[in-house]
Amino acid sequence: EPFIPKIIKVNYIEGSNDQKWSSRDFPWTKKLEANNKKVFGNHSFRPNQREIINATMSGHDVFVLMPTGGGKSLTYQLPALICPGITLVISPLVSLIQDQIMHLLQANIPATFLSGNMEWTEQQEILRELNSDYCKYKLLYVTPEKVAKSDVLLRQLESLNARELLARIVIDEAHCVSQWGHDFRPDYQGLGILKQKFPNTPVLALTATATASVKEDVVQALGLVNCIIFRQSFNRPNLWFSVIPKTKKCLDDIDKFIKENHFDECGIIYCLSRMDCEKVAERLQECGHKAAFYHGSIDPAQRAFVQKQWSKDEINIICATVAFGMGINKPDVRFVIHHSLPKSIEGYHQECGRAGRDGQRSSCVLYYSYSDFIRVKHMISQGVAEQSPFTPGHNRFNVANSGRVLETNTENLLRMVSYCENDVDCRRLLQLVHFGEKFDSAHCKKTCDNCSKIKSFIEKDVTDTAKKLVELVKLTGQQFSSSHILEVFRGSLNQFVKKHRHETLSLHGAGKHLAKSEASRILRHLVIEDFLMEEVKKSDVYGSVSSVLKVNQSKAHNLIIGRQNVVLRFPSAINSTKLSKSDVTPAKGSLMSGKLSPSRNDTPSQPQNEVDLNL
Ligand code: ADP
Ligand code: MG
Ligand code: ZN
Numbered sequence: 001e002p003f004i005p006k007i008i009k010v011n012y013i014e015g016s017n018d019q020k021w022s023s024r025d026f027p028w029t030k031k032l033e034a035n036n037k038k039v040f041g042n043h044s045f046r047p048n049q050r051e052i053i054n055a056t057m058s059g060h061d062v063f064v065l066m067p068t069g070g071g072k073s074l075t076y077q078l079p080a081l082i083c084p085g086i087t088l089v090i091s092p093l094v095s096l097i098q099d100q101i102m103h104l105l106q107a108n109i110p111a112t113f114l115s116g117n118m119e120w121t122e123q124q125e126i127l128r129e130l131n132s133d134y135c136k137y138k139l140l141y142v143t144p145e146k147v148a149k150s151d152v153l154l155r156q157l158e159s160l161n162a163r164e165l166l167a168r169i170v171i172d173e174a175h176c177v178s179q180w181g182h183d184f185r186p187d188y189q190g191l192g193i194l195k196q197k198f199p200n201t202p203v204l205a206l207t208a209t210a211t212a213s214v215k216e217d218v219v220q221a222l223g224l225v226n227c228i229i230f231r232q233s234f235n236r237p238n239l240w241f242s243v244i245p246k247t248k249k250c251l252d253d254i255d256k257f258i259k260e261n262h263f264d265e266c267g268i269i270y271c272l273s274r275m276d277c278e279k280v281a282e283r284l285q286e287c288g289h290k291a292a293f294y295h296g297s298i299d300p301a302q303r304a305f306v307q308k309q310w311s312k313d314e315i316n317i318i319c320a321t322v323a324f325g326m327g328i329n330k331p332d333v334r335f336v337i338h339h340s341l342p343k344s345i346e347g348y349h350q351e352c353g354r355a356g357r358d359g360q361r362s363s364c365v366l367y368y369s370y371s372d373f374i375r376v377k378h379m380i381s382q383g384v385a386e387q388s389p390f391t392p393g394h395n396r397f398n399v400a401n402s403g404r405v406l407e408t409n410t411e412n413l414l415r416m417v418s419y420c421e422n423d424v425d426c427r428r429l430l431q432l433v434h435f436g437e438k439f440d441s442a443h444c445k446k447t448c449d450n451c452s453k454i455k456s457f458i459e460k461d462v463t464d465t466a467k468k469l470v471e472l473v474k475l476t477g478q479q480f481s482s483s484h485i486l487e488v489f490r491g492s493l494n495q496f497v498k499k500h501r502h503e504t505l506s507l508h509g510a511g512k513h514l515a516k517s518e519a520s521r522i523l524r525h526l527v528i529e530d531f532l533m534e535e536v537k538k539s540d541v542y543g544s545v546s547s548v549l550k551v552n553q554s555k556a557h558n559l560i561i562g563r564q565n566v567v568l569r570f571p572s573a574i575n576s577t578k579l580s581k582s583d584v585t586p587a588k589g590s591l592m593s594g595k596l597s598p599s600r601n602d603t604p605s606q607p608q609n610e611v612d613l614n615l
Contacts, residue, residue: 012063012219015228021051028057031082036074039081039107046071048230052204053079056168061203061224063174063215065231068208068350069331069357073100076170076204080138081109085167086130086160088194089141092173092185097141099329104139113141114153130156135165144176144187147194158197166201169194171222174205178217184405188221195223203227208353209346212436213534234349234435235443238356239364241427242449243420246340246367251280253367254337255287258317261363266310267335269319270342270351272376280339281319291317294324322347331358338366341376344412345419345434368420373413380409407481414483418524421517424569426451433528457569462522463559465511466566469523470531470556472507476500478550482527482534485549486511486519518570525568531556 015021026032032053036042048066052075056062066072080087091097097113104111112126129135146153160166171177176185195203203224207214219227244253258267269284271277274295281293292306292315309315311330318324319339336355342348348366356362419430426441427448433439446452472489473480480488487494488502491509502508511519526532533550558564 012224012227012229015051015055015062015230016048016232018051021054021228021230023054026054026057028082032078035081036078039109040074040078041107042074046074048232049075052230055228055230056202056204057083059202061227062205063219063224063227063229064204064206065215065229065234066206066208067232067234067236068353070208070232072172072206072208075206076168077104077109077139079168083167085165086135086137087139087168087170088157088166089139089170089172090144090147090191091141092143092176092183092188094143096172097143101141109138110136111139111141112137114146114150115143116146116150127152127156130160133163144185144191148187148190154193154197157194161198161201166198169198169201169203171203171205173207174218174222175207175209175214177221178214192221192223195225199225209350209435211346211434214346234432234437235428235439236353236356237447238359238361239352240361240447241352241364241366241431243366243368243423243427244449246369246372250339250367251283254280254339255284255289257337257363257365258284258289258335259287262334264316265334266313266316266330266332267318267337268324268333268351268354269317269337269339271319271321272340272372272379274321276339277319277321281317284317284319289317290315291319294318294320296321296323322351329357330354332360333357333362334360335363335365337364341368341372341413341420342366342416343376343380343409345415345431346412348416348419349431349435366420373417376413377410380413381406411481411483418517418520422450422521423453424450424457424521424571433524456572458572459567460570461565462568463562463565465514465519465522466526466531467559468507468510469519469526470551470559472505472510473532473549473551475505475507476502479548482520482523482549486516486523490514490516490519522566522568525566529555529566531559531566 023029032050036045047070048064049071052062052064056075057079064072064075076087076089089097089100091100094113094115094117101111101113112129114123114126129137130140142153157166171188171191173183174188176183177188177191178184194201203222205218205222205224205227207218215229247253254269258265269280269291271280274297277293277295281291284291292309294303294306298306306315306318310318322343333355336352338348338351342351352364355364415434419427422430426439426444427450428444429439429441441451444451469485469489473485476485476488484496488497488505488508489511491512493503497503497508514522523532527534527549530552533552535548535550559566
């Protein structure tokens with residue numbers, strides 16, 4: 001099918017460095033500070049909170065990028081409290097909404113939510129209240145499905161707006177808008193209708209996870225106008241990162257790690273399949289840990305029970321799929337262990353982000369094996385990987401299995417693999433680069449495995465390879481993803497390469513002699529150093545997105561004409577125990593016949609079990 005790429009142009013303004021928003025002279029400043037103390041019990045504002053509130057209360061569209069636990073809720077709950085009218089909040093999960101409303105009601109802030117699951121009479125009652133001139137509610141929560149499917153709600157909002165009572169529209173977890181993100185929710189894409197219908201109502205979009213491409217996607221899909229962006233560093237200095245080779249003794253290693261470093265402390269172990277969760281939990285119980293499992297197919301009562309035990313510290317360790325985590329607000333999670341490979345760097349960052357919210361030192365350990373990569377890849381291609389609780393099953397069939405989304409998912413996975421196989425660069429740097437953030441690895445201060453290795457490095461001049469990679473990007477027309485460029489460079493003869501006749505190019509196979517991980521490091525480095533740029537493309541036909549590599553002419557020119565060299569550090573001893581296979585294509589038979597069977601449990605036969613999204 002034709003894939004017509006179109007470059008997205010988005011207008012926005014950086015707000016983070018604008019002193020204007022830090023001012024304490026806004027008409028509402030006194031009220032703001034008083035209510036922050038009195039109602040919310042906070043002594044002060046956290047970074048960016050005051051600024052965001054001032055910008056949204058000034059009537060601007062605002063996009064907020066703030067790490068998990070940073071305090072995003074306050075930035076709309078406080079304005080909701082002191083502005084006349086009602087704030088509409090779109091949030092992806094009913095359980096999240098209920099949790100928020102419970103907290104609001106405890107603070108005596110009248111809030112409610114509308115859901116299709118409610119008794120009709122109950123809905124009627126809320127609608128009647130919204131219609132009244134003395135409506136008591138300050139916040140109304142709904143899920144995106146409700147906006148997409150309920151005409152009653154839209155009419156109600158129109159009526160509120162006509163009476164000048166629609167104060168603000170808040171889109172929480174805004175990254176769900178983007179297919180490029182790890183939690184794509186089709187119904188979020190329909191939220192653009194809100195800006196169309198209510199062009200004068202300020203929109204506040206919040207997320208903890210957005211790469212440059214996700215951000216552009218969100219701003220465009222929501223139709224935000226001249227929006228102001230607030231962002232802060234995603235570095236979490238109190239988290240210690242490491243990647244450890246996964247062997248048959250992995251569970252012993254985990255047991256030992258916890259006993260030595262975090263005994264009787266609280267942690268999460270993320271597993272790939274439901275069966276893995278149960279096996280890992282059982283094993284840890286045998287080793288004397290207070291562990292339980294949590295995944296999409298245990299019933300809601302049991303789920304609630306496990307969560308409660310966990311929050312009361314009757315259980316320390318939860319072995320879970322990614323279904324566990326959204327809205328988990330435990331401040332003293334001391335470790336997050338990944339028993340298998342996460343599906344994307346964004347997902348990984350988010351999952352690790354659940355550790356150490358109280359700012360105390362916490363560990364993030366990832367057990368990596370190449371065979372897990374094959375396993376995850378298989379699950380992704382079959383559409384059977386456990387999703388975070390957002391993704392309703394039917395959408396997964398319609399959307400997630402379409403070719404381009406599959407490609408995106410595979411690309412995300414490959415990046416995760418290259419993160420794991422990199423045993424040189426700072427883990428923080430590798431993660432933050434993914435969020436478009438520059439990070440000086442000197443600031444890591446040996447808090448990641450790669451930075452703390454006592455290892456000698458040799459500097460290698462890779463200018464020649466770098467030049468060829470840049471030339472190859474040009475030669476193929478600047479329209480392919482980094483994984484494709486790497487395949488051509490290393491001489492792959494797969495279908496896609498042949499389809500585009502890339503096997504006939506002079507540079508096809510020019511990097512044959514390089515290990516996959518080495519070639520990929522060099523390519524990544526070229527992006528980090530701005531010789532190459534990664535750009536989002538959107539297909540007009542399907543509305544889906546992917547990223548392509550482009551050449552940054554001005555910088556690349558110096559490289560090509562020999563005015564600039566590229567030097568990279570490599571470990572000086574050739575490490576033969578390295579996990580990387582020389583090629584991503586598995587050898588015959590290495591699909592681990594039989595071992596894939598646990599994932600069969602994850603067929604999305606009853607995906608609706610995951611969440612009560614049937615609004
Ligand atoms: P996010 O949505 O960004 O993940 P939340 O809004 O859930 O974060 O806030 C995380 C925690 O931080 C909550 O327990 C909240 O009460 C607390 N918090 C938020 N703002 C402040 C503040 N200014 N002072 C103290 N605690 C705060
Ligand atoms: Mg939040
Ligand atoms: Zn580091």
